[in-house]
Amino acid sequence: MSSTFVCTIQGAAIFFLAFGIGMWVIHFMAFFWSKWKLHRKRSWPADIPLPGVSIIKPLVGEDPHLASNLETFFTLNYPKFEILFCVQDNNDPAINIVDKLMDKYPTVDARLFKGGEKVGINPKINNMQPAYISMKHELILISDSGIRMKEDTLLDMVCHMDDKTGLVHQMPFTCDRQGFPAILEKVYFGTSHARIYLAADLVGINCPTGMSALMRKKLLDEVGGIKAFGCFLAEDYFFAKSITDRGWKITISSQPAWQNSGYCDIQSFQSRISRWAKLRFAMVPPTILAEPFSECMVLGICVAFATRVLLRWDPIVVFLIHLLTWCIMDWFLLRSVQNGNIPFTKFEFVLAWLFREASAPFLFIHSLMFPNIHWRQGYYRLQWGGRVEEIAPKVKL
Numbered sequence: 001m002s003s004t005f006v007c008t009i010q011g012a013a014i015f016f017l018a019f020g021i022g023m024w025v026i027h028f029m030a031f032f033w034s035k036w037k038l039h040r041k042r043s044w045p046a047d048i049p050l051p052g053v054s055i056i057k058p059l060v061g062e063d064p065h066l067a068s069n070l071e072t073f074f075t076l077n078y079p080k081f082e083i084l085f086c087v088q089d090n091n092d093p094a095i096n097i098v099d100k101l102m103d104k105y106p107t108v109d110a111r112l113f114k115g116g117e118k119v120g121i122n123p124k125i126n127n128m129q130p131a132y133i134s135m136k137h138e139l140i141l142i143s144d145s146g147i148r149m150k151e152d153t154l155l156d157m158v159c160h161m162d163d164k165t166g167l168v169h170q171m172p173f174t175c176d177r178q179g180f181p182a183i184l185e186k187v188y189f190g191t192s193h194a195r196i197y198l199a200a201d202l203v204g205i206n207c208p209t210g211m212s213a214l215m216r217k218k219l220l221d222e223v224g225g226i227k228a229f230g231c232f233l234a235e236d237y238f239f240a241k242s243i244t245d246r247g248w249k250i251t252i253s254s255q256p257a258w259q260n261s262g263y264c265d266i267q268s269f270q271s272r273i274s275r276w277a278k279l280r281f282a283m284v285p286p287t288i289l290a291e292p293f294s295e296c297m298v299l300g301i302c303v304a305f306a307t308r309v310l311l312r313w314d315p316i317v318v319f320l321i322h323l324l325t326w327c328i329m330d331w332f333l334l335r336s337v338q339n340g341n342i343p344f345t346k347f348e349f350v351l352a353w354l355f356r357e358a359s360a361p362f363l364f365i366h367s368l369m370f371p372n373i374h375w376r377q378g379y380y381r382l383q384w385g386g387r388v389e390e391i392a393p394k395v396k397l
């Protein structure tokens, strides 16, 4: 064997081992941060009045949980807020649900905006724009249609908005629902996704998902309002980037986001995760290189190879120990994020976990091979950097 070849193999082994150690550090950082940050109540100074919040709810169509999810916004325990529902289609079935809720809670300040306004490509921004220009409070909460609130969720978010903070976001998680797809979603959002999300929050890396984001409106107004972000599909990432670029902090709140969509199936879960991956690849291209190695199975193979080359350890044994310890760490992280009873057995957890971990590399390859995006009614092509253009719905996605 030539010495160049030996050096290359040893270099690769050292790289994989270092990456493996890095990922184990991330496991511990995420677990520590989940214990430190999540499910810990904060209070608001008694001598300062709570700021008003305009809650914008962009809606497209209905699902079996929509009415009960939306109702949780009418029963929030918060002194000063308005709810601004937005639908882009004048015949959207969500209109009926919103009308009924507004009749049921006449004392809650709520309005419905129909038709949106075309200010860019991002359909969610277009949908929200009319509400944005008529909102009246200093804080804006953008909250996706599938989100459910507890009575104190809004207060919890506002309590994290200190003088230096410009954006408070909720870490995505899920409500307890029945069936394997629901278990899979909870396992994903409580393990793999939570790990990176918490570690990123701990070290201040911009990693927010826009399903529930509370912001200072003046910070959006300073750069031209939400319409300035209409050229991006991942408006959430660029809201946060714009805010941190100006020296403000972003943080997660103590309650995770309670996603509770009435439609829960494996295919829509995977296409959503794949859509997010395509957004990340376009916005932050180094993730294309880093993500596969941050996945349990791929990293396990790499670490088994590395320890074989460097330490002569049995690769099968190393791989199996890696898998087992990763799975156990994930179970503890999930329990910490859930902060209560896990609504399924350990056997169901292992099944969902294995399914998710084994399918992750294939989803990654699929997302790279088919980079165009189908989101609700629209089809889009992403450019490097994250700008987007609309395309005809003819390409395989």
Ligand SMILES: CCCCCCCC/C=C\CCCCCCCC(=O)N[C@@H](CO)[C@H](O)/C=C/CCCCCCCCCCCCC
Binding pocket: 018, 019, 022, 023, 026, 193, 196, 197, 199, 200, 203, 205, 206, 207, 208, 209, 210, 234, 235, 236, 237, 276, 277, 279, 280, 283, 284, 287, 290, 291, 294
């Ligand atoms: C030895 C160190 C290895 C570090 C490897 C890290 C590899 C990154 C792996 C996965 C990234 C997953 C990010 C999950 C959250 C993002 C969810 C998402 O895609 N949301 C989009 C849709 O709402 C949103 O538009 C995207 C926002 C963020 C994109 C930026 C991702 C950068 C992630 C880098 C995290 C590094 C954390 C390191 C912590 C020490």
Ligand SMILES: O=c1ccn([C@@H]2O[C@H](COP(=O)(O)OP(=O)(O)O[C@H]3OC[C@@H](O)[C@H](O)[C@H]3O)[C@@H](O)[C@H]2O)c(=O)[nH]1
Binding pocket: 057, 058, 059, 060, 088, 123, 124, 125, 127, 143, 144, 145, 146, 209, 210, 211, 212, 233, 234, 235, 236, 272, 375, 376, 377, 378
């Ligand atoms: O055409 C659309 C699509 C979506 N939306 C709204 O946008 C919100 C998020 O939509 P989905 O639930 O389909 O999508 P996701 O949960 O994957 O969204 C996530 O990824 C993309 C980001 O831009 C979002 O901010 C983030 O929440 C919903 O409230 C939906 O009603 C629109 O208003 N119009």
